[in-house]
Amino acid sequence: MFVDYVTIYVKAGDGGDGMIAFRREKYVPKGGPAGGDGGKGGDIIFEVDEGLNTLMDFRYNRHLKAERGQNGMNKGKHGKDAEPLIVPVPPGTSVYDNETGELIADLVEHGQRAVIAKGGKGGRGNIRFATSRNPAPHIAEKGEPGEEKEVRLELKLIADVGLVGFPSVGKSTILSVTTSAKPKIADYHFTTLAPNLGVVETEDHRSFVMADLPGLIEGAHEGVGLGHQFLRHVERTRLIVHVIDMAALEGRDPYDDYVKINRELKEYDEALSKRPQIIVANKMDMPGAEENLRRFKEKLNDETPIYPISALTKKGLRELLFAIADKLEEIPKEPLEEKPIVIKHHKEEPPFQIKRADDGAFVLYGEKIERLLKMTDFSTDEAAQRFARQLRRMGVDDALRERGAVDGSIVRILDYEFEFID
Ligand SMILES: Nc1nc2c(ncn2[C@@H]2O[C@H](COP(=O)(O)OP(=O)(O)OP(=O)(O)O)[C@@H](O)[C@H]2O)c(=O)[nH]1
Ligand SMILES: [Mg+2]
Structure with a gap:
């Protein structure tokens, strides 16, 4: 009963998309690639403010969202990174991942900060995909999605x-x-x-x-x-x-x-x-x-x-x-139980997993493969081919074959579907 708590949803900013663009030069029908990278999405950062002593404000503001990074631009210009969203919390606030129960941060001292949700990286523009074999690539990445999660804030109220x-x-x-x-x-x-x-x-x-x-x-x-x-x-x-x-x-x-x-x-x-x-x-x-x-x-x-x-x-x-x-x-404040900031990183997950859907489709899921999908811009063939190569390198083709996929089987990632070609 000395604990006040509130559950809120946090979403860091997505990275800006990379750009596909080409230089326009006189007498050159198509110049080199000129698409810049997207900017980084804003982090969500909690910061201890010793002037606060309740979690009251969160009861009226349960959704926190940071800004998205700016898209990459023409002439190789990068998009701007988004500013982080700084959220003041009272000293003694513990932040837990509501799904796993894992402690994300223990915020004790005035001014102490912890990144609660990380903004997505900017997608790379097509300049970055140029090689000697493919000097004018039609490939750019979309911005990486910002982390999102439900977090539970707990404040052990200590009576003065x-x-x-x-x-x-x-x-x-x-x-x-x-x-x-x-x-x-x-x-x-x-x-x-x-x-x-x-x-x-x-x-x-x-x-x-x-x-x-x-x-x-x-x-x-x-x-x-x-x-x-x-x-x-x-x-x-x-x-x-x-x-x-x-x-x-x-x-x-x-x-x-x-x-x-x-x-x-x-x-x-x-x-x-x-x-x-x-x-x-x-x-x-x-x-x-x-x-x-x-x-x-x-x-x-x-x-x-x-x-x-x-x-x-x-x-x-x-x-x-x-x-x-x-x-x-x-009367001096007794230091709250001195605890270092603990930021535990997520357990290393396999890059992808496979399950069968009711309609027989092979469903690929997992954070890494889904992020890869979200960062792929399928509007050009080259980008789609690059995606296929990345999957092969991750071992997806072999794993699908092992699970019984044959030529023509339907493979699904989130809401994107394609045929397995063996
Ligand atoms: N006349 C008068 N009565 C008071 C005053 N303060 C409290 N009371 C009365 O005293 C009674 C007990 O008050 P509480 O505040 O419940 O007392 P408590 O110390 O919290 O009691 P416990 O919870 O049982 O330990 C109530 O009937 C109050 O109305 C006061 O300043 N003057
Ligand atoms: Mg009483």
Whole structure:
């Protein structure tokens, strides 16, 4: 529940097509080849922006597409490469290939970048196919298709601040009036069964993530009540906001509450007792709260700052949020689990595979052979012949023969069909 995720579709730009063109020279009926290469298609690049802390924007923009490269031109001019599409993501975003589940990138540090989908190469123009035997080739490649895939983004939200305290002291109410989170609020114990997170934005546009945790009671560290399993979430927060019912609505002594909760934290993990704390004296709108607060201050023998508020009337909230934001600025962020960028490359696939279709046709499939097809411009015979030669070199003819193809058998790649000639 501390993980936010969204699935989106990314398509890098296709490469521009290569051009078939010839020089026009005086007295020469047909000059040499002059068709330039196509430009590279735009990559889709994710970049960490530490100012972001949610994947919210992706919910409204689930299709990302980069520009195509420019086509090659006359007189040997190459098409321009397309600009990459730079997509800002919050720190802590993991990107997975949704089909294979493979981790594509772990984006942690501000400014860190990873190519999520690679733009296609530009197709080669006919200049590049000239040989001494064929000085004026009618062959150009189409641009390579850009990578496309569905990716799942996962953001492990790490709360900067944890709201800690007895049940019913008003933790969920505080989260509900300071963030857009909508936790359940009620006047019975253990209303909150699982942590809720919200993003607080202060008036001066600082923001932090706050967690509302289930109430703790005595013995929580030993598993009493619900709090125990959530104490480990407190461990990950940088600041503990200790909420106290200063109106003592349930007849407990506020100072006693404070001591007991701190004891639970310490019993659970010694390190938690050293975590910076702010005390929130809540329910100050109730009669008797002022008097209780005075006595609380007398008993308190440490320097922990106290912020009197009423989550109900919202009095004191503004100052509290400023104080939290100020305090967070003093506390260094613990480095997120340090992980290098992992970009795993796809397993080496065979260049093609063969299956039989219902109509008996031999279907050739696989990324490499399909890409080759997409990059072939069949508008000239020469290009078609070159394609046939490339297939033969890949071993397609032998493999087809082995699978039982005979002269005249139908062979299909995507929606392109041809006859097998033996
Ligand atoms: N008078 C008054 N009542 C409040 C204030 N804040 C919260 N309450 C009430 O206190 C009760 C408990 O509030 P919650 O926010 O659910 O308390 P919680 O700390 O999240 O409780 P658990 O989830 O059970 O741990 C509700 O009836 C709230 O309306 C306040 O500032 N003043
Ligand atoms: Mg609650």
